[in-house]
Amino acid sequence: MAKEKMSVTERHYLTLDKIIERHGDKPGGLIRVLAKAQELFGYLSRDVQIHVAEKMCLPVGHVNGVATFYSQFITSPRGKYTVSVCLGTACYVKNGQDVYNRFRELLGVDENGTTEDRMFTLRSTRCIGACSLAPLIAINDHVHGHLTVDDVAGLLGKYQELEAEEEAADIGAEPVRAAGHQAEVSPPN
Ligand code: FES
Structure with missing residues (x-):
């Protein structure tokens, strides 16, 4: 049977999970993970924040707190x-x-x-x-x-x-x- 093609979003989540595995438990890991997530998805949507929180076993509120505290992070889509x-x-x-x-x-x-x-x-x-x-x-x-x-x-x-x-x-x-x-x-x- 032919292998099902992964969507771009699925590939991004896969890449993100590898970054979480590699850096998630290191000091400053969450910031690094969020920076990568933003690079992949363009901004830190609620879904992405929930995904990061689940994978890193952190409260969503904490992830959201970091995402909204630092000015380098964007939590809503940007214009062209x-x-x-x-x-x-x-x-x-x-x-x-x-x-x-x-x-x-x-x-x-x-x-x-x-x-x-x-x-x-x-x-x-x-x-x-x-x-x-x-x-x-x-x-x-x-x-x-x-x-x-x-x-x-x-x-x-x-x-x-x-x-x-x-x-x-x-x-x-x-x-x-x-x-x-x-x-x-x-x-x-
Ligand atoms: S203050 Fe605007 S470029 Fe330096």
């Missing part, structure tokens, strides 16, 4: 684009907070929130080491420097336009262009 607004000192004094607030207003989400269409997740970060470009933000790996509050709508428009083009390419139709963006910032590749 993560908007990281730097609120380090150099960016902050150059109105980084206003830029952050404008993203919050336009996206309609709070810190670590994801838009309903799962396109954008908003988060603030500390200094990312490019202070000469302050105030800056990153959208996934693309850094956009010297951003003003007035640039925000245009920048989001570029990404929405890119998304519309991708969707149009998928269905072989003409893309609908987003209106009203004028920001002089690096476009997404």
Whole structure:
């Protein structure tokens, strides 16, 4: 009889179980396991937390406490684009907070929130080491420097336009262009 093919999720759980076996009982083991789980699944869903708790014989509340305490862990799904607004000192004094607030207003989400269409997740970060470009933000790996509050709508428009083009390419139709963006910032590749 032919072997049944494992789903990607099943493979991820298998990999995770091996990490638990190898590191679960070592000091800092839970953090290591959760970091691997996040790498595999993208975020630490309730199901993943329960799985880790069962395999490591820990209360779910403890696993959840660790998952929600450390800022590197994400417990809800992320959007396709993560908007990281730097609120380090150099960016902050150059109105980084206003830029952050404008993203919050336009996206309609709070810190670590994801838009309903799962396109954008908003988060603030500390200094990312490019202070000469302050105030800056990153959208996934693309850094956009010297951003003003007035640039925000245009920048989001570029990404929405890119998304519309991708969707149009998928269905072989003409893309609908987003209106009203004028920001002089690096476009997404
Ligand atoms: S403070 Fe924002 S990059 Fe340094």
